[in-house]
Amino acid sequence: MNARPVLSAFRQALQEAWAGGAGIFLPATFFAGAAVLVPLGVGVDNALLRSIGPGILWVALALSSLVTMERLFQADLEDGALDLWLQTDLPISAYAAAKTLAHWCVAGLPLALMTPVLGILLQIEPAKLPMFAAGYAIGGIAFFFWGGVGAALSASVRRGGLLIALIALPFFFPTAIFGARALQAGTATSPEALYLIASALFSLSVAPFAMGAALRLAAD
Amino acid sequence: MGMLSYFANPARFMRLSNWLAPVFYTASAVLIVYGVWQGLWAVPKDEVQGGDIMRVMFIHVPGAYISMAAYGAMAVSAFIWYVWRHELADVAAKSIAPLGAGWTIICLSTGSIWGKPTFNTWWQWGDARMMSVLFLLFLYLGYMALRAAMDTRQKAARASAILAMVGILNLPLIKFSVDIFSSTLHQGASVITMEGPKMSAVYLWPLGLSALGHTFLFGAMVMTLMRAEIRTRRAGALRAQHLAGS
Amino acid sequence: MAIERGSNVLSQAVLTANGLGVMRGDRTLFTGVRVSVCARELVLLRGQNGAGKTTLLRLLAGLSTAESGKVTRTAPHHWIGHRKGLKPHETPATHLQHWANAWGVEPDMVHTALEAVSLLRAADVPTGHLSQGQQHRTALARLLLQDRPLWLLDEPFAAMDDSGVAMIKSRIEQHCASGGAVIAAVHGDYGLTPSQEITL
Numbered sequence: 001m002n003a004r005p006v007l008s009a010f011r012q013a014l015q016e017a018w019a020g021g022a023g024i025f026l027p028a029t030f031f032a033g034a035a036v037l038v039p040l041g042v043g044v045d046n047a048l049l050r051s052i053g054p055g056i057l058w059v060a061l062a063l064s065s066l067v068t069m070e071r072l073f074q075a076d077l078e079d080g081a082l083d084l085w086l087q088t089d090l091p092i093s094a095y096a097a098a099k100t101l102a103h104w105c106v107a108g109l110p111l112a113l114m115t116p117v118l119g120i121l122l123q124i125e126p127a128k129l130p131m132f133a134a135g136y137a138i139g140g141i142a143f144f145f146w147g148g149v150g151a152a153l154s155a156s157v158r159r160g161g162l163l164i165a166l167i168a169l170p171f172f173f174p175t176a177i178f179g180a181r182a183l184q185a186g187t188a189t190s191p192e193a194l195y196l197i198a199s200a201l202f203s204l205s206v207a208p209f210a211m212g213a214a215l216r217l218a219a220d
Numbered sequence: 221m222g223m224l225s226y227f228a229n230p231a232r233f234m235r236l237s238n239w240l241a242p243v244f245y246t247a248s249a250v251l252i253v254y255g256v257w258q259g260l261w262a263v264p265k266d267e268v269q270g271g272d273i274m275r276v277m278f279i280h281v282p283g284a285y286i287s288m289a290a291y292g293a294m295a296v297s298a299f300i301w302y303v304w305r306h307e308l309a310d311v312a313a314k315s316i317a318p319l320g321a322g323w324t325i326i327c328l329s330t331g332s333i334w335g336k337p338t339f340n341t342w343w344q345w346g347d348a349r350m351m352s353v354l355f356l357l358f359l360y361l362g363y364m365a366l367r368a369a370m371d372t373r374q375k376a377a378r379a380s381a382i383l384a385m386v387g388i389l390n391l392p393l394i395k396f397s398v399d400i401f402s403s404t405l406h407q408g409a410s411v412i413t414m415e416g417p418k419m420s421a422v423y424l425w426p427l428g429l430s431a432l433g434h435t436f437l438f439g440a441m442v443m444t445l446m447r448a449e450i451r452t453r454r455a456g457a458l459r460a461q462h463l464a465g466s
Numbered sequence: 467m468a469i470e471r472g473s474n475v476l477s478q479a480v481l482t483a484n485g486l487g488v489m490r491g492d493r494t495l496f497t498g499v500r501v502s503v504c505a506r507e508l509v510l511l512r513g514q515n516g517a518g519k520t521t522l523l524r525l526l527a528g529l530s531t532a533e534s535g536k537v538t539r540t541a542p543h544h545w546i547g548h549r550k551g552l553k554p555h556e557t558p559a560t561h562l563q564h565w566a567n568a569w570g571v572e573p574d575m576v577h578t579a580l581e582a583v584s585l586l587r588a589a590d591v592p593t594g595h596l597s598q599g600q601q602h603r604t605a606l607a608r609l610l611l612q613d614r615p616l617w618l619l620d621e622p623f624a625a626m627d628d629s630g631v632a633m634i635k636s637r638i639e640q641h642c643a644s645g646g647a648v649i650a651a652v653h654g655d656y657g658l659t660p661s662q663e664i665t666l
Contacts, residue, residue: 008568080549157369170358174397210386217378220530372491456492
């Protein structure tokens with residue numbers, strides 16, 4: 001298989017997602033807003049915030065990953081670009097993986113990089129924050145790829161945002177559980193951290209094929 | 221494959237279910253009534269597990285097992301349809317989903333009813349089995365919502381088949397993750413263990429028969445829903461033929 | 467774009483399809499459709515609105531699957547449908563550059579293709595601001611980027627002005643003359659001389 005079409009798809013998806021800087025704006029604001037809303041909701045007890053802070057960020061990350069999912073494949077479906085990709089010499093699951101990865105680069109990785117700042121607001125110990133950011137980055141991959149499955153299945157549905165959430169959220173469970181436990185355990189080599197990485201790798205290996213099948217269906 | 225094709229014929233299914241469904245209904249009625257009688261009156265109460273309220277176990281445990289087995293059956297049907305395109309498999313998957321969801325809700329609500337007086341909580345996060353069943357409920361709801369959102373029957377079948385297969389692949393992972401997560405209210409496995417059943421026989425028999433009764437009821441209701449779906453599709457085809465002919 | 471073709475290609479079918487049947491829900495769109503196209507053939511697909519021409523072309527292109535029947539293509543193909551695959555913020559130049567890149571075509575083909583469809587003047591205008599005819603020209607330019615034997619065209623003359631119609635007509639005739647094959651769904655007569663006509 002030629003790598004050229006995949007790289008081309010990835011590059012174009014990156015450009016589209018970035019959209020001159022606008023593409024990062026919505027997920028980032030949503031993420032920050034959700035994280036900041038929590039102290040307003042639960043009160044000013046620093047000890048409480050410190051203990052639930054990492055979990056809050058997991059929830060905010062999961063929700064933020066769904067915020068821009070709707071347009072991930074719908075745009076290409078509606079303007080006929082998906083039809084062109086289906087006829088190009090690359091497996092459609094590779095196209096789907098490239099798009100989702102590009103989307104994560106623009107709307108997922110930056111959020112993980114924001115977590116140190118938000119973590120300080122939520123009273124998390126600063127020393128742990130860089131490692132936490134790595135955890136959120138890895139967990140975010142799983143969220144984006146399962147979200148992508150929801151997006152691909154709902155690509156032909158108008159206003160499919162809610163449907164995407166309903167489909168994808170159950171698949172977030174393992175990553176959320178492992179992620180929270182991994183951050184609690186605190187080291188990069190704990191069993192929970194390895195399970196977190198494994199859940200991300202699992203999503204990378206299963207989700208693209210489901211997305212490919214769903215996109216072939218959507219174009220049909 | 222011959223056997224699969226044999227069973228894939230809708231007309232044959234209609235003839236089979238015509239007598240099999242009532243048989244299942246009868247069997248299930250007998251077994252469930254027996255199980256309820258045993259559960260409510262005949263067996264002694266177990267104070268450790270909550271006194272009289274633990275009798276709800278005879279509905280709760282079958283509920284849990286049916287909800288999980290049903291998802292497996294649904295995923296297998298979806299796979300069979302996806303590969304061999306036997307229409308009956310799609311009808312089966314579509315019919316199982318709401319019933320599986322129903323038993324999931326029965327399991328969760330009887331679990332809450334049991335939990336509140338016994339452990340003083342309607343719900344306990346971190347309980348592996350309850351979380352697995354909750355996860356299953358979301359899977360069923362997602363499946364049904366996806367089917368409903370597609371505009372044609374063929375697309376609904378394809379999309380939901382993909383989702384069911386992804387779901388079944390995730391199921392071991394979710395079970396593993398909730399086990400990691402949990403400090404559980406549930407007793408450890410007491411029916412299926414390496415040393416044989418740990419539950420005392422006085423509970424085991426009514427429980428087993430009750431579970432069997434629920435299984436027959438589930439099977440009968442699936443057949444009923446499938447028969448209704450087959451008739452609906454036939455009516456649609458006839459109507460379309462009529463419109464095209466005129 | 468002259469193409470060298472061996473003589474054995476003349477008798478070989480570029481595309482065959484048998485017993486194609488499509489259902490939408492409970493409605494049968496068409497059944498038992500047969501298509502067989504060899505090199506140098508121009509096939510016109512006709513039928514009323516809603517007869518299934520677009521669906522059939524998508525089946526032949528491999529974008530859809532039929533409930534019954536099989537499609538066999540023995541040569542690479544280009545397909546142009548109703549939606550041209552253009553992104554609003556792209557310009558014709560960037561659009562062609564992207565696909566040239568994806569298909570492994572040399573970058574100077576972009577200029578050649580744009581020139582062939584008379585879009586050089588508008589090459590740097592975002593496609594969102596182009597007229598429908600100009601968007602169709604962009605799609606046609608994409609088709610000219612890479613030589614593939616089989617063309618599947620869904621209403622190629624729609625929204626085209628007289629010069630556009632003439633350009634497309636001459637391109638189609640050239641393509642067939644040099645050994646390619648074209649299946650086009652059309653309404654109306656554009657002075658083409660088809661080898662076959664299929665009416666749905």
